Amino acid sequence: NAGVTQTPKFRVLKTGQSMTLLCAQDMNHEYMYWYRQDPGMGLRLIHYSVGEGTTAKGEVPDGYNVSRLKKQNFLLGLESAAPSQTSVYFCASSDPAPRNQPQHFGDGTRLSIL
């Protein structure tokens, strides 16, 4: 019962490098989200998607891009990584009625930018 799977789990990048974080869910959820978690800041929404082919900006979208080409996958891209993007990234998904349904989280990706 995989749920929400994030890859990779850990990554170290140099400033200016690019990379893509992958989130995959097997629950047929319509909605998917990317958050970052920093000490003392809680979870902050980066981007989210309400369905295949759609994306929207969250609270802290700058420096990130996303794509939802397939319903089960939500990709988070860093085009030119900066030290300020060192964080733990969480992906989540939920049923089409988020008012009543909780979000299901992946185990996180710990990203360090040197």
Added chain:
Amino acid sequence: ILNVEQSPQSLHVQEGDSTNFTCSFPSSNFYALHWYRWETAKSPEALFVMTLNGDEKKKGRISATLNTKEGYSYLYIKGSQPEDSATYLCASGNQAGTALIFGKGTTLSVSS
């Protein structure tokens, strides 16, 4: 952008103590209130989702209440156990119902 506040920031209790935390959120355009339990090195797990004023939810020794008119929710833990040690997050959904804004969490430590 919604502003969701949680208090206290951290709490240390003895095994067997009962405790409660507060989550406050803007009462206008309320859509949903979520509580999550987040253990160190794990991912957040949902405890409750509440949508109606006066909602009360219970799961074992943990319960929650919701007041949407005044914009607050309480999470109660009865007879705390060491395994209850975790960060408890609340999150409020906006009118669109598609995105949650999380508070910074209350970190509970229970000593045996």
